[in-house]
Amino acid sequence: MYNILVGGAAGQGIDTTVSILEKLLKRSGYYIFTTRDFMSRVRGGHNFSLLRFGTEEITSHSYILDGIIALNEETIELHKDKLNKKGFILCDSSLEYSDPDLNIIKIPMTQIAKELGNIRASGSVAVGAVLKLFGEPFSYVEEVMTSQMKDKILEVNVKAADAGYKSVESLFEHLEGGFSDYMLISGSEALGLGAVAGGLKFYAAYPMSPSTAVLEYLASVGNSAKVLVEQAEDEIAAVNMALGASFAGARAMTGTSGGGFCLKVEALGFSGIAEIPLVVVDVQRPGPATGLPTRTEQSDLKFVVSASQGEFPRMVIALRTQEDAFYQTARALNLAEKYQIPIILLSDQYLGDTTACVKPYDVSKISMVNYDTETEGDYLRYRLTEDGISKRLIPGKTKHLVAADSDEHDERGWITESATVRNQMVEKRMKKLDGLCDELLEPEFMGAENCTTLLLGWGSLSGPLKEAVQTLNRNGGSYGALVFGDIYPLPQKQLKKYTEGRTLINVEQNATGQLASLIRGETGIACHDSILKYDGRQITGEEIVAQLLEGGQKS
């Protein structure tokens, strides 16, 4: 497995370089896992990507580097300490930095690009050089670049890569992997694609990092996928548009990040009481308020499980991987339809912006649920039923009249002040949770069945936890991990099975241990210790291992 860092200032083209590199490496068979660390600015500052590639599944980023592609000096300063002994630094010849202890490879990238007539092709010089350094063939360059750039700049970039390729010697050997047929997709793209697969027809959103990636992906495929994507004037409009579209029969979703989620909270309750299917995506970032806009955190869990006044059934699904992001989004849209409830999908910047390899999605795994098309006799939109679910007809698609109301209402959907009807309606709505609880997905257990220490985590910490547990057990540890996807209502079977008699440590990307608190409130099970990180940077598998072995975690 290899790990390289591409770093520089915003605007220096890190993203393009990395996105071409990762595709080339996957094309040649590697499993890819690329994370992105960037600042909330358009130019300047310091950004970097970590591209890890190998011949087996990779689930976490790592700060142990085989190489640094430094687009400026700062990158070297900031990251050289993370280099392996064999590690190299690739940079432009114009950088004055020198250090005899480091293997610094300077090539005249800018000059080559200039000579080729397009200064922006300097990144491709680096791409070529990296390929050579890792003993890769040059053969896929043209194919991959064709899919990535406009025709008119293709040739110069291929030439630039070629020049880069020729300018260095190989340092590492090519490893043979079997992943060239896998998809390479980011969490946010996977989420968008899952929504399409789940029958999405309408997406309304207001831009907000890091959720904008979902909006932009859906906008890019909207025409072919027949999904109407509308940028709203604000988040309140976005969610109310989604509700209007959903009521009228177009499967609808809206997405945002923390601050925007706040503005959608009132509408969650409306979805709850009016029983209008709704999926709301929250791609988390560090709060409170504006916080660290382009970084990652898992600190909206407690917020979203109880957001909005009053009480109504809801479901919260935390997305763990690029695989989850697809299947769970499709499932969420269908469960929202089935139970006529709001469902919240929790993603985060780490998952959303990380690209990873996944097995091509299998659309046949998705069970589609549709609204009702007609009904005999009298129609009562909110008919009291055994399971709390009433037939949902679509206005205009039936001769019956369909009502929705944010006030408490009777079976027809008309405002009521009756205490009896109120009780019936609260109970009807809450009853839907029974059905939902029966089909909850239990958390994923990873590690040793008979472990002594159980790590508890959720969402995007899945990957780092997986790597940590593997490393620990490989070195004689006795660790397991339970990682929640469906998180509210909280599935409890695995929890009861695996927590009994074990040391419980919650590992979370937040400051207060929100999962631990949720588990305790729902089950009484208390964690013994915790590993919490809240600086906006995702914890790596390695850091989890280190903290566990040093025992330095906070309790």
Added chain:
Amino acid sequence: MYNILVGGAAGQGIDTTVSILEKLLKRSGYYIFTTRDFMSRVRGGHNFSLLRFGTEEITSHSYILDGIIALNEETIELHKDKLNKKGFILCDSSLEYSDPDLNIIKIPMTQIAKELGNIRASGSVAVGAVLKLFGEPFSYVEEVMTSQMKDKILEVNVKAADAGYKSVESLFEHLEGGFSDYMLISGSEALGLGAVAGGLKFYAAYPMSPSTAVLEYLASVGNSAKVLVEQAEDEIAAVNMALGASFAGARAMTGTSGGGFCLKVEALGFSGIAEIPLVVVDVQRPGPATGLPTRTEQSDLKFVVSASQGEFPRMVIALRTQEDAFYQTARALNLAEKYQIPIILLSDQYLGDTTACVKPYDVSKISMVNYDTETEGDYLRYRLTEDGISKRLIPGKTKHLVAADSDEHDERGWITESATVRNQMVEKRMKKLDGLCDELLEPEFMGAENCTTLLLGWGSLSGPLKEAVQTLNRNGGSYGALVFGDIYPLPQKQLKKYTEGRTLINVEQNATGQLASLIRGETGIACHDSILKYDGRQITGEEIVAQLLEGGQKS
């Protein structure tokens, strides 16, 4: 103790009649407790008030009636079953209703009023009649009416009362109470008055039942109290206005009910990260969404304790009584200033609209805290300190420059992306909770110290619980109750002391048992059973007793 119901349609003048009656009865020495049950409409429907009066403290409404003042027939139909054996029904002679089993007293109220030249004075005829029925003197009528109505209609109303007084015979005897010097005040007025006493300078709000009562009270006293009251274009504006005013040095508060609270959620986190003192009032009503706008519920607890993305210190205080509403609001404003945090005051329609007697407030009990006025040397708005509290200067009141930022920031208040500074700032902010936790007020314990069953409640259920425990213990029961005012962070000393070895039953005005869930999440202590009511009508002391004795409560 006596209990009468005044009922009719919206617009028939129930409120005026009741408000004159309760003042007259207090003037004559009674303790008063009046609750209001009304629909979300301006005319028609069915509304009623329950006026309970006696010679000892009264803390709950009751549905066992000594008399009904029926402004229409529906009132008789709906409530006659609640009458005591000795109970009477007072109504206009024009009502055709008759029932030999009931003591129906018909007087020609409308006709008398018409003859006196003002048909709207018919309510005063009823007032006079009620006074006589309860053996009260007529002597305070003029004094009280003077304080309640415009001069030009005073005389006719006094005459009407006199006519009413003369039209019936006494049924009950006057009881001698010592409460004529007490205040008679509603929860919402007490809250507003407490805010004034706590140094409020600026109140911004958008109308929303039942919180509008706070807005209207403050608007009515703003000029003399030097509180600028601004009606905002929406709730988002209201809370951001409060933050702007607070930052600039005017002590600020904003108030609303559930749906409006949703719109203020984003600003809570801004107050948290920018450390701008803020008090937000949520006068709860039944949700979700629009729900039952004029009724009562305690279902926003879980919502407000975790509302807003990210993590920051906050405090939630549930108001229990007309006394709490005053003192705790004043305290909240000062604690918000001291810790530079957002504080949420939870009231509800029951408390807000209920008028009760309280001992005149003692302003000297309030400890005032002020912002800092100057500092030597360099000024860092967010200086890292032992207790997490940094000096808060007011812009323009110092030569130093003062910054506020909703992004993560350094000690000066400038945007940062540093992981180290981020960690320091999260920890600085959370550290403020240590100081706050040291000065939390423990829940009130009521009942038998050595009880076997402990009832757990919060906020406005305080009164009904108090009555229930008294009744139960008077009849040989062994009950206690712990009722939370400060509720988040959750004070735990009394909880640990009193829960040990006892049967725990949470009594809440919601469907999911939010206090029980909070207690379990924070302490692991689980309730054994619960009494939950969620039809929008507050449970009475008597109903709690009945449910406990029948053991019919849900678990």
Added chain:
Amino acid sequence: MSEFKTYETAWCPGCGNFSILNSLKTALEELGKSPHEVLMLGGIGQAAKTPQYISANSFCGLHGRALPAAVAAKIANEDLTVIVNSGDGDSYGEGGNHFIHNIRRNVNIAHFVHDNQIYGLTKGQASPTTAEGHVTVVQTEGNINAPLNPMLLALASGAGFVARGFSGDAKQLTAIMKAAIEYPGYAYVDIMQPCITFNKINTFAYYKNAVKPLPEDYDPSDKLEAMRIAMGLDDKIPTGIIYREDKPDFHKKHVLLKDGKPLLDQERDKGVLDNLIHSFI
């Protein structure tokens, strides 16, 4: 003939909302609409209860948020006749942002604002259109904020159909409503409506005396003239269609909608999903 029933209402007897509801029913009936083809939406308020009081599909949403729901419902299914009835507080106060931005969107719906210049349901606070100086329970010294001029605001925001009606002139109101419902785009009508309980200033008599229908020969296609009229420089309040402009609506401009097939009935081409998946390989 189609029939739009009225159900029992919770309005005060004598309220201007009754006549508005009547005009609306007449308009729908005269246009030959059937109840199930019509979707009525409102936010929260007295006016916003209108959808509950007429036999049609109904959506009573959140305070201030009827417009986004309405335009999205129309985007989802253009076969629906979509009408919003809501109050001045709902439409211009809480919902002000949606008002100006949905004018820009120009989705084919009709928006009827029952403008009683007061918050009715919450019992009498100033609304954005309350006159300066009007004393209320909150504006105890009289409202000091300049009232919004909704006609001018709509024109400035680019609305293509701007009209004003009066609940007391049923004939004209019905005609305006019909034109608004038929207008292919966002059609906006501010309807002056007495609130007999909480607005003692802008009473039926006040409005009756204040309004004056636009002259027969008024040309509603001149925007500058419409703005002059909307500025209220004349002493009477003009009623009628103040401005009307023909321009393509949202559906005509949107690549997915311009062919006229309702979004909810659009089938995705076979193989699209596979292609999308494949694009990541």
Added chain:
Amino acid sequence: MSEFKTYETAWCPGCGNFSILNSLKTALEELGKSPHEVLMLGGIGQAAKTPQYISANSFCGLHGRALPAAVAAKIANEDLTVIVNSGDGDSYGEGGNHFIHNIRRNVNIAHFVHDNQIYGLTKGQASPTTAEGHVTVVQTEGNINAPLNPMLLALASGAGFVARGFSGDAKQLTAIMKAAIEYPGYAYVDIMQPCITFNKINTFAYYKNAVKPLPEDYDPSDKLEAMRIAMGLDDKIPTGIIYREDKPDFHKKHVLLKDGKPLLDQERDKGVLDNLIHSFI
């Protein structure tokens, strides 16, 4: 002389925001303001970072919410010179409702909108002022919503000071800013600002060619003429003070503020609290 430093910024080199910041500094210095007397506010966005880049009191609030905080700060302490700098998305999109209603409130602040016709910080989506047809990452077929006309909107909402500047005309912009800061009421300036990274349509060259200062003898007191100008019927975009009207601001109309004593310094009369308590006995 007073001095307003610039701190290190995170803007792209060449961004129009730099010139706006410079004009602002010059304006403040020429008006003889001291940094501690000035409170700068912004929402969230590239423009909204302005308060962080100048030595004054600063308040960077929530996206879209600078105005309510600003007017309340001014209400709290009228001794502060209160200035809002924010983007077109912040001011007209997320913050649209506060824009129209604070015009009604007419609190004495200056509001400078850096209008680059795009969402800069979030990397290039359409803003309310983005031209029709402009292709972006979200508006992949070109923007189909009619752009807002902010000048006209402000006039229609009743603003008493409405101006337009261009970041490339520092002299005029400084003069406008000075007039806006000195105007006793809500003074609004929309400033055309190239975003060199995300708006390749409305570039410096585009604006340079499009703008034309209003003639010297232009009379900004005629509202109808101002609206005509704002409608953009002429082929050039007029810059300068389009409309200016003298009218009492919020403070002059509010009973608690009209005497000129800042709210935060007002002492409550002795005995008031006792009287209030007593009123319930």
